[in-house]
Amino acid sequence: xxxxxxxxxxxxxxxxxxxxxxxxxxxxxxxxxxxxxxxxxxxxxxxxxxxxxxxxxxxxxxxxxxxxxxxxxxxxxxxxxxxxxxxxxxxxxxxxxxxxxxxxxxxxxxxxxxxxxxxxxxxxxxxxxxxxxxxxxxxxxxxxxxxxxxxxxxxxxxxxxxxxxxxxxxxxxxxxxxxxxxxxxxxxxxxxxxxxxxxxxxxxxxxxxxxxxxxxxxxxxxxxxxxxxxx
Amino acid sequence: xxxxxxxxxxxxxxxxxxxxxxxxxxxxxxxxxxxxxxxxxxxxxxxxxxxxxxxxxxxxxxxxxxxxxxxxxxxxxxxxxxxxxxxxxxxxxxxxxxxxxxxxxxxxxxxxxxxxxxxxxxxxxxxxxxxxxxxxxxxxxxxxxxxxxxxxxxxxxxxxxxxxxxxxxxxxxxxxxxxxxxxxxxxxxxxxxxxxxxxxxxxxxxxxxxxxxxxxxxxxxxxxxxxxxxx
Amino acid sequence: xxxxxxxxxxxxxxxxxxxxxxxxxxxxxxxxxxxxxxxxxxxxxxxxxxxxxxxxxxxxxxxxxxxxxxxxxxxxxxxxxxxxxxxxxxxxxxxxxxxxxxxxxxxxxxxxxxxxxxxxxxxxxxxxxxxxxxxxxxxxxxxxxxxxxxxxxxxxxxxxxxxxxxxxxxxxxxxxxxxxxxxxxxxxxxxxxxxxxxxxxxxxxxxxxxxxxxxxxxxxxxxxxxxxxxx
Amino acid sequence: xxxxxxxxxxxxxxxxxxxxxxxxxxxxxxxxxxxxxxxxxxxxxxxxxxxxxxxxxxxxxxxxxxxxxxxxxxxxxxxxxxxxxxxxxxxxxxxxxxxxxxxxxxxxxxxxxxxxxxxxxxxxxxxxxxxxxxxxxxxxxxxxxxxxxxxxxxxxxxxxxxxxxxxxxxxxxxxxxxxxxxxxxxxxxxxxxxxxxxxxxxxxxxxxxxxxxxxxxxxxxxxxxxxxxxx
Numbered sequence: 001x002x003x004x005x006x007x008x009x010x011x012x013x014x015x016x017x018x019x020x021x022x023x024x025x026x027x028x029x030x031x032x033x034x035x036x037x038x039x040x041x042x043x044x045x046x047x048x049x050x051x052x053x054x055x056x057x058x059x060x061x062x063x064x065x066x067x068x069x070x071x072x073x074x075x076x077x078x079x080x081x082x083x084x085x086x087x088x089x090x091x092x093x094x095x096x097x098x099x100x101x102x103x104x105x106x107x108x109x110x111x112x113x114x115x116x117x118x119x120x121x122x123x124x125x126x127x128x129x130x131x132x133x134x135x136x137x138x139x140x141x142x143x144x145x146x147x148x149x150x151x152x153x154x155x156x157x158x159x160x161x162x163x164x165x166x167x168x169x170x171x172x173x174x175x176x177x178x179x180x181x182x183x184x185x186x187x188x189x190x191x192x193x194x195x196x197x198x199x200x201x202x203x204x205x206x207x208x209x210x211x212x213x214x215x216x217x218x219x220x221x222x223x224x225x226x227x228x229x230x231x
Numbered sequence: 232x233x234x235x236x237x238x239x240x241x242x243x244x245x246x247x248x249x250x251x252x253x254x255x256x257x258x259x260x261x262x263x264x265x266x267x268x269x270x271x272x273x274x275x276x277x278x279x280x281x282x283x284x285x286x287x288x289x290x291x292x293x294x295x296x297x298x299x300x301x302x303x304x305x306x307x308x309x310x311x312x313x314x315x316x317x318x319x320x321x322x323x324x325x326x327x328x329x330x331x332x333x334x335x336x337x338x339x340x341x342x343x344x345x346x347x348x349x350x351x352x353x354x355x356x357x358x359x360x361x362x363x364x365x366x367x368x369x370x371x372x373x374x375x376x377x378x379x380x381x382x383x384x385x386x387x388x389x390x391x392x393x394x395x396x397x398x399x400x401x402x403x404x405x406x407x408x409x410x411x412x413x414x415x416x417x418x419x420x421x422x423x424x425x426x427x428x429x430x431x432x433x434x435x436x437x438x439x440x441x442x443x444x445x446x447x448x449x450x451x452x453x454x455x456x457x458x459x460x461x462x
Numbered sequence: 463x464x465x466x467x468x469x470x471x472x473x474x475x476x477x478x479x480x481x482x483x484x485x486x487x488x489x490x491x492x493x494x495x496x497x498x499x500x501x502x503x504x505x506x507x508x509x510x511x512x513x514x515x516x517x518x519x520x521x522x523x524x525x526x527x528x529x530x531x532x533x534x535x536x537x538x539x540x541x542x543x544x545x546x547x548x549x550x551x552x553x554x555x556x557x558x559x560x561x562x563x564x565x566x567x568x569x570x571x572x573x574x575x576x577x578x579x580x581x582x583x584x585x586x587x588x589x590x591x592x593x594x595x596x597x598x599x600x601x602x603x604x605x606x607x608x609x610x611x612x613x614x615x616x617x618x619x620x621x622x623x624x625x626x627x628x629x630x631x632x633x634x635x636x637x638x639x640x641x642x643x644x645x646x647x648x649x650x651x652x653x654x655x656x657x658x659x660x661x662x663x664x665x666x667x668x669x670x671x672x673x674x675x676x677x678x679x680x681x682x683x684x685x686x687x688x689x690x691x692x693x
Numbered sequence: 694x695x696x697x698x699x700x701x702x703x704x705x706x707x708x709x710x711x712x713x714x715x716x717x718x719x720x721x722x723x724x725x726x727x728x729x730x731x732x733x734x735x736x737x738x739x740x741x742x743x744x745x746x747x748x749x750x751x752x753x754x755x756x757x758x759x760x761x762x763x764x765x766x767x768x769x770x771x772x773x774x775x776x777x778x779x780x781x782x783x784x785x786x787x788x789x790x791x792x793x794x795x796x797x798x799x800x801x802x803x804x805x806x807x808x809x810x811x812x813x814x815x816x817x818x819x820x821x822x823x824x825x826x827x828x829x830x831x832x833x834x835x836x837x838x839x840x841x842x843x844x845x846x847x848x849x850x851x852x853x854x855x856x857x858x859x860x861x862x863x864x865x866x867x868x869x870x871x872x873x874x875x876x877x878x879x880x881x882x883x884x885x886x887x888x889x890x891x892x893x894x895x896x897x898x899x900x901x902x903x904x905x906x907x908x909x910x911x912x913x914x915x916x917x918x919x920x921x922x923x924x
Contacts, residue, residue, distance in 0.1 A: 023422050024415070026347070045460030074451065074459050096347045098422065102429035105344040106437050113567040114631045116488070116558045133443050140447055169345045169440035184486070191485050191560065197433055198564035202659055206568050209631040212595050216602055220536065228536050229507030254884050255877070257809070276922030305913065305921050327809045329884065333891035336806040337899050364905050371909055400807045400902035428895055575798040576862045578719070578789045646717070653716050653791065660795035664890055668799050671862035674826050678833055682767065690767050691738030 001058060001067050002040055005033050009040045009091075010053040012179035016095060017048050019187050027095040028073040031179035032083050034090070037061050039083055043070030074141065081145025082175060086159050091179030093186045096171045099193035103127065104166035110192060111208045113199045117192045118209065118217035119228075120185060122161040125192070126151050130168040148173060161218070164189050232289060232298050233271055236264050240271045240322075241284040243410035247326060248279050250418050258326040259304035262410035263314050265321070268292050270314055274301030305372065312376025313406060317390050322410035324417045327402045330424035331417075334358065335397035341423060342439045344430045348423045349440065349448035350459075351416060353392040356423070357382050361399040379404060392449070395420050463520060463529050464502055467495050471502045471553075472515040474641035478557060479510050481649050489557040490535040493641035494545050496552070499523050501545055505532030536603065543607025544637060548621050553641035555648045558633045561655035565589065566628035572654060573670045575661045579654045580671065580679035581690075582647060584623035587654070588613050592630040610635065623680070626651045694751060694760050695733055698726050702733045702784075703746040705872035709788060710741050712880050720788040721766040724872035725776050727783070730754050732776055736763030767834065774838025775868060779852050784872030786879045789864045792886035796820065797859035803885060804901045806892045810885045811902065811910035812921075813878060815854040818885070819844050823861040841866060854911070857882050 012029040016022045025048065030041035040056045057068035059076060061084055073079075079092045095101075103110050103125075110125040112118055117125075128151040135143040148165050151157075163185045164174035174185040199206055221228040243260040247253045256279065261272035271287045288299035290307060292315055304310075310323045326332075334341050334356075341356040343349055348356075359382040366374040379396050382388075394416045395405035403420055407413040430437055452459040474491040478484045487510065492503035502518045519530035521538060523546055535541075541554045557563075565572050565587075572587040574580055579587075590613040597605035610627050613619075625647045626636035634651055638644040661668055683690040705722040709715045718741065723734035733749045750761035752769060754777055766772075772785045788794075796803050796818075803818040805811055810818075821844040828836040841858050844850075856878045857867035867878040892899055914921040 023418060043461065071461055096422075098426050099429065101345060101347060102426045103433055105426060105430040105440070106434035108434055114563060115633065116563060130441060130444060136443055136447050140451075169444050171346065187485060191558075195560050195564045195567060197429060198561065198659060199567040201432065201663065202565055203568035203570055209567070210592060212598055213592060213631050216598050220602075230505065230533055254880060274923065302923055327884075329888050330891065332807060332809060333888045334895055336888060336892040336902070337896035339896055361903060361906060367905055367909050371913075400906050402808065428891060432894065576794060577864065578794060649716060653789075657791050657795045657798060660792065660890060661798040663894065664796055665799035665801055671798070672823060674829055675823060675862050678829050682833075692736070692764055 002033055002036070002038060003053070005031055005040050006053045006056040006058075009042070009056050009179045010051065012091065012093070012183045013042045013051065014048065015180075015183045016093075016186075019183070021095045021097040021186055021190060022048075023096070027093070028075055028079075029091065029093045029179050029183060030073075030076075030079045031091045031182075032089070034087070038066055039079065041072050041076055041079060043068070044073050046070060075144075077139065077141035078145040078148070078173065081142060081149065082173070085145075085149050086175075088160050088177070089175045090177045091182035092173065092175045093179075093182040094171065094173050095186055097186065097190040097193075099191075099197065100166060100172040100189050101170075102197065103193050104171050105169055107168050109166070110196050112214055113196055113206065114209055115213060115217040116188075116195065118214040119221050120188045121164065121192070122214065122218045122222075123157075124208070125162065125164055125166060125189065126155060126157065127166040127168055144170075161222075233264055233267070233269060234284075236262055236271050237284045237287040237289075240273070240287050240410045241282065243322065243324070243414045244273050244282065245279065246411075246414045247324075247417075250414070252326045252328040252417055252421060253279075254327070258324070258328075259306055259310075260322065260324045260410050260414060261304075261307075261310045262322040262413075263320070265318070269297055270310065272303050272307055272310060274299070275304050277301060306375075308370065308372035309376040309379070309404065312373060312380065313404070316376075316380050317406075319391050319408070320406045321408045322413035323404065323406045324410075324413040325402065325404050326417055326421075328417065328421040328424075330422075330428065331397060331403040331420050332401075333428065334424050335402050336400055338399045340397070341427050343445055344427055344437065345440055346444060346448040347419075347426065349445040350452050351419045352395065352423070353445065353449045353453075354388075355439070356393065356395055356397060356420065357386060357388065358397040358399055375401075392453075464495055464498070464500060465515075467493055467502050468515045468518040468520075471504070471518050471641045472513065474553065474555070474645045475504050475513065476510065477642075477645045478555075478648075481645070483557045483559040483648055483652060484510075485558070489555070490537055490541075491553065491555045491641050491645060492535075492538075492541045493553045493644075494551070496549070500528055501541065503534045503538055503541060505530070506535050508532060537606075539601065539603035540607040540610070540635065543604060543611065544635070547607075547611050548637075550622050550639070551637045552639045553644035554635065554637045555641075555644040556633065556635050557648055557652075559648065559652040559655075561653075561659065562628060562634040562651050563632075564659065565655050566633050567631055569630050571628070572658050574676055575658055575668065576671055577675060577679040578650075578657065580676040581683050582650045583626065583654070584676065584680045584684075585619070586670070587624065587626055587628060587651065588617060588619065589628040589630055606632075623684075695726055695729070695731060696746075698724055698733050699746045699749040699751075702735070702749050702872045703744065705784065705786070705876045706735050706744065707741065708873075708876045709786075709879075712876070714788045714790040714879055714883060715741075716789070720786070720790075721768055721772075722784065722786045722872050722876060723766075723769075723772045724784045724875075725782070727780070731759055732772065734765050734769055734772060736761070737766050739763060768837075770832065770834035771838040771841070771866065774835060774842065775866070778838075778842050779868075781853050781870070782868045783870045784875035785866065785868045786872075786875040787864065787866050788879055788883075790879065790883040790886075792884075792890065793859060793865040793882050794863075795890065796886050797864050798862055800861050802859070803889050805907055806889055806899065807902055808906060808910040809881075809888065811907045812914050813881045814857065814885070815851070815907065815911045815915075817901070818855065818857055818859060818882065819848060819850065820859040820861055837863075854915075
């Protein structure tokens with residue numbers, strides 16, 4: 001079932017250690033098949049070097065396991081909420097990558113300081129608030145998704161223009177049109193976070209880049225007038 | 232004698248350079264067999280690439296060498312004190328891993344800033360005081376163990392919920408149910424230390440994560456109600 | 463056509479990931495043949511592990527594509543302006559290497575703090591201003607080149623003595639007598655930027671190195687009285 | 694001639710890129726044969742991956758080349774002064790390793806913050822002053838050695854207890870009983886420098902470690918009462 005998607009999601013998961021985004025099993029990637037409404041996700045706490053495509057777990061959008069010998073990632077309900085809310089999203093990633101997680105722990109959104117950021121994220125990368133005791137008790141992982149959505153709603157953000165978020169005191173989630181692009185955005189976020197920290201050390205009074213630089217670079221790569229790449 | 236344990240302890244020692252936790256011979260791992268009361272530890276100052284399982288030294292809890300051609304690690308008496316005091320501990324690690332050692336040199340406990348920390352350490356990672364002249368003269372390595380124990384006693388810490396410590400002006404010790412878990416916790420400590428430094432650079436006024444986040448994440452992975460992983 | 467130059471430019475491009483200067487496709491190298499006035503540049507947005515020498519694009523100094531199945535790098539007009547203005551330049555590189563880009567994002571020139579810097583750059587590495595809306599609209603990449611030139615003109619800099627620049631909110635460009643030397647200078651700039659950041663953390667009141675150190679080291683390696691190396 | 698020493702010095706030079714201490718050709722190692730009074734040093738500006746033991750240059754202590762097809766390292770006169778002044782020294786290293794060089798650029802001696810430092814350096818690692826114009830004109834590399842010696846004389850330092858120095862606005866020199874130990878000390882210095890920077894970021898008011906910790910750790914590894922290692 002969904003063999004091709006399982007393979008893609010497996011490959012996207014294996015990219016996390018290759019790119020230095022995770023230590024041990026601290027990450028997970030999923031991908032969705034919008035026709036069936038099923039999504040495929042990494043099992044919980046299984047070593048990366050023992051994973052195979054067949055170990056991926058198939059879930060439906062009600063949170064039922066459809067197929068798989070393992071329990072799915074404990075963060076599965078967060079992925080699920082994002083898939084339900086945002087039909088444009090085809091893949092979701094969670095990591096504890098150190099540079100992005102440090103911003104999450106610091107409780108700050110990452111300002112747009114340059115074109116590396118603007119090539120992928122149209123504006124600051126938001127930091128979502130921490131959950132209340134009630135939200136934790138009621139369903140920690142589901143409500144993590146809900147608070148991400150709340151953040152995007154309140155700030156009027158388009159998730160395809162801001163394909164990632166920091167969860168306060170926790171770490172980053174990113175997404176994309178498929179699992180591979182979601183991982184790509186996780187790599188970018190880590191690099192952008194690293195440079196933002198250094199930027200502020202070098203110039204503690206630095207201001208975000210002008211909007212015209214953000215607009216130029218984002219739309220050079222995205223949308224109808226894009227001219228970066230071969231298409 | 233204790234061939235299986237020697238192999239485990241050897242493997243745990245070899246994990247230190249693989250994980251980037253040590254330079255040259257600046258680290259040691261031990262593991263204990265609670266039935267015989269013997270523990271196995273790396274020899275002192277031998278290059279990692281020349282070590283074999285047979286080079287591991289067998290000690291008893293009085294500090295007598297039971298077997299082995301080499302002198303044991305100079306830090307052996309510290310390991311011994313921890314094994315004597317805490318019967319739950321099956322493995323102990325000491326390194327000079329740079330991020331954790333920087334906190335030890337700075338003389339600060341590592342605040343709990345996020346879920347990466349809370350997944351393994353229930354609260355701050357304590358920094359134990361420096362030894363007095365008398366303690367150094369009387370038995371430096373033994374008293375290093377005693378001061379770690381004093382720190383845990385005074386602060387009412389459960390060593391299985393806080394499986395590591397920073398020794399001021401020195402470096403970290405970690406432990407676990409066996410040698411492999413002790414090394415795992417040394418890797419986690421290094422990553423947590425790295426992120427804590429960055430967190431404070433990004434937000435010099437940052438506060439520790441709320442207790443409810445600490446409780447949720449620690450007990451998601453530990454204890455009767457844990458649901459992370461496949462068990 | 464220009465097979466040897468294509469090979470050199472290809473090799474210089476491949477050096478970028480080997481030296482850790484780029485993530486994904488965030489960089490480009492070109493080299494020029496001054497006899498024909500044609501330059502060779504990496505195609506836009508093609509994965510490094512799929513590139514071959516034959517994929518390099520041949521351009522003239524009016525910006526016409528002379529040969530190549532791909533579109534050239536979107537930064538081609540910046541390279542072109544530098545080649546037109548400075549006949550001594552034989553190769554140009556653009557990257558988003560993190561340490562140098564952090565200085566560009568911070569909007570600061572890199573002070574000359576030591577001999578590593580002075581061995582290659584005779585004085586601070588300038589940070590060029592951000593483009594105006596008009597300049598962006600009129601031709602972003604061309605005007606990026608023009609603002610680099612403006613910076614060198616206004617500050618009276620010799621581009622062969624200062625073989626690189628930071629573009630504010632963007633990243634570095636470097637150059638040299640050929641593509642390989644331009645990449646060499648990109649590696650040096652990244653290392654110099656990394657050390658400058660640390661230098662200021664260690665001593666927030668640090669002053670630039672004395673001019674006599676700059677002069678000694680630069681002219682030990684460059685010009686008629688150089689005595690470094692085998693020539 | 695001195696084939697065994699050439700091989701040792703070659704191996705010690707090759708250890709520099711393996712340990713991440715150098716970029717391109719920014720480093721050099723020498724070793725001396727005290728019987729003949731000849732020392733062997735890397736040639737100037739030759740790529741590490743092209744070096745062979747036979748490329749090492751043999752020099753006498755008057756600065757005459759005794760054997761070798763290449764010019765010796767431009768820093769040869771600095772090595773020479775150290776060998777002449779300190780008969781205990783058997784090997785010398787110069788690098789631009791980034792963490793130590795950042796301290797040199799900052800113009801600060803590295804305080805002794807912990808046992809990693811004290812295991813190798815008995816007290817702070819001194820930063821020598823910058824040369825005067827006259828000293829540069831008269832003989833830059835020779836006088837670099839003289840200023841190192843002046844620093845040790847004025848501060849009453851034993852070069853075997855403080856086997857390294859930072860040259861202001863330049864970088865580190867280290868030494869040891871032979872070329873291999875000199876490189877070992879260069880690796881330690883880089884690690885110690887990295888941790889000292891982080892230590893001060895974590896606690897800007899940090900004080901050096903107590904003298905009793907310095908004494909205990911230094912003499913645990915050095916001198917008549919040493920008990921670290923297998924001897």
